[in-house]
Amino acid sequence: MKAGMIGLGAMGTPMARNLAKAGVLTAVYNRTEEKAHRLAQELAVCCAPSPEVLAQSVDVVFLCVSKDAVVLSLVDAICPVLKAGSIVVDMSTVGCETAQRAAVLLAEQGVGFLDAPVSGGVEGAKNGTLSIMVGGEEKHLEHVKPLLAAMGDKIIHMGPVGAGQATKAVNQVMAAGINQAVTAALALGAVQGLPMAQVVDLVSGGAAGNWFLAHRGKTMLQGIYEPGFKLALHHKDLKICQGMAKAQGLSIDFLDQTLTDYQQLMTEGYGDEDISALYRLKRPD
Numbered sequence: 001m002k003a004g005m006i007g008l009g010a011m012g013t014p015m016a017r018n019l020a021k022a023g024v025l026t027a028v029y030n031r032t033e034e035k036a037h038r039l040a041q042e043l044a045v046c047c048a049p050s051p052e053v054l055a056q057s058v059d060v061v062f063l064c065v066s067k068d069a070v071v072l073s074l075v076d077a078i079c080p081v082l083k084a085g086s087i088v089v090d091m092s093t094v095g096c097e098t099a100q101r102a103a104v105l106l107a108e109q110g111v112g113f114l115d116a117p118v119s120g121g122v123e124g125a126k127n128g129t130l131s132i133m134v135g136g137e138e139k140h141l142e143h144v145k146p147l148l149a150a151m152g153d154k155i156i157h158m159g160p161v162g163a164g165q166a167t168k169a170v171n172q173v174m175a176a177g178i179n180q181a182v183t184a185a186l187a188l189g190a191v192q193g194l195p196m197a198q199v200v201d202l203v204s205g206g207a208a209g210n211w212f213l214a215h216r217g218k219t220m221l222q223g224i225y226e227p228g229f230k231l232a233l234h235h236k237d238l239k240i241c242q243g244m245a246k247a248q249g250l251s252i253d254f255l256d257q258t259l260t261d262y263q264q265l266m267t268e269g270y271g272d273e274d275i276s277a278l279y280r281l282k283r284p285d
Contacts, residue, residue: 002026003147004058006051006074007092008035010227011118012064014125015091015151019062020045022150027054056081060144063090066233068098068240075102084110087140089148091132093117093172093237096162096244099135103161112140115161117168118152121229123215129153133171135164169244172237176258178212179278186221187282196221216276228274235262235271 004027005016012030019025020043027046030036040047048054055061055078063074071094082088088106090099090113099115106113114136124130130152134141141148141157148155158167185208189199200217203209216228238259245252261281270277 001060001147002058003060003062004028004048004054005062005064006030006054007064007066008039009064009066010122010230011091011125012062013039014122015062015064015130017043018125018128018150019147022147024060024147024150027057029054051077052081054078055086056083059083059086060147061086061088062147063088063092065092066236067092068094071098071102075105079105079109079111082106082109082111085112087112087114087144089114089116089144091116091118093168093233093240094165095240096165096169099162099165103136112137112143113161114140114144115164116148117164119168119171120152121215122227125151132156133158133164133167135159135161135166166244168237169241172234173241173245173252173255175212175234175275176238177254178210179275180254180258182210182213182217183220183276183279183282186217186279187284190221191284212276216274220276220279225270225273225277225280227272228276230271231262231273231275231277232266232271234275235259235266238262 001024003019003024005012006029008030016025016028025045027048028036028040029048029051037047051074065071071090071092103113114134116132116134118130118132120130128151131154132148132152134157138157158164189196197218204214242255261278265277
C-alpha cells in the first residue's frame with residue numbers, strides 16, 4: 001500500500017517521517033515547495049509538484065492542513081484523479097460539516113474518506129504515540145489502520161464521518177480549560193513565593209496532575225513558550241468548538257474567556273507560541 005502526505009507543518013512532517021519508517025510513504029506535497037523538497041530528499045520519496053500528481057500515485061492520501069477551506073480545496077483538486085477504492089484520511093482539525101462535505105464529494109468517485117484528527121502534540125507526532133479519533137466507515141479504517149499505527153498508539157473508531165472531528169472538539173475544549181486552570185494555579189503559587197519547579201513535580205504526581213502541567217509547567221515558568229501546539233491554531237479550533245456549542249444551546253464560559261485571552265496574545269504578536277503562553281497574562285509581574 002502506497003501513501004502520500006499533503007501538508008508538512010509541525011505535525012505533518014514528523015507524521016510523514018513515521019510513515020516513511022513504516023515503509024509506506026512514497027510521496028509528499030507542501031504548499032511551500034522547498035520544505036517538501038528537503039523532506040523528500042531526507043526520506044527518499046517523491047516530491048510531488050502538485051496535490052493531483054501525488055493523489056494519482058498512491059492508494060491512501062493523508063491531509064494535515066490548518067483550515068477548512070484548504071481541506072475542501074484539496075479534495076476538489078484531487079477528487080477527479082483518485083483511483084476508485086483509494087482512501088483520503090484527513091488528520092486536520094476542522095468542522096464536522098467540512099468532513100461530511102468532503103466525504104460526499106469523494107464518495108461520488110468511489111473514494112473512501114475518514115476524518116482522523118489527532119491529539120498528543122508535536123511530541124506525540126515525533127514519537128508515533130498520537131491518539132487518533134476516527135470518523136467514517138469501519139471498513140475504511142480497517143484498511144488504513146496499519147498506516148495509522150505508524151503514527152499513533154491509540155486509534156479509536158468514534159462513529160460515522162464527522163465523529164472524529166466532534167471528538168476532537170471535546171479534546172480542544174478540555175485543553176482550553178486545563179490551560180486556564182494550570183496557568184492560574186501556577187500564578188497563585190508564584191505570587192506566594194513557592195519553589196515552583198518543586199510545585200510542578202509534586203502536583204504532577206497527585207490528583208491534579210495532567211499532561212499539560214507535566215510537559216509545559218516548568219518551561220512556562222521559565223518564560224519559554226516553544227510550540228508544541230501553536231496558540232493561533234488552538235484559537236482557530238476553539239472558534240469551531242464555540243460554534244458547535246452555540247448550535248447545541250451550550251454556553252461554556254471558560255471557552256469564551258480563552259478565545260478572548262488568545263486574541264489578546266495574538267494581537268501582541270504571540271500567536272506562533274505554544275498555548276502555554278497564556279501564562280503571560282497570568283504570571284505575577
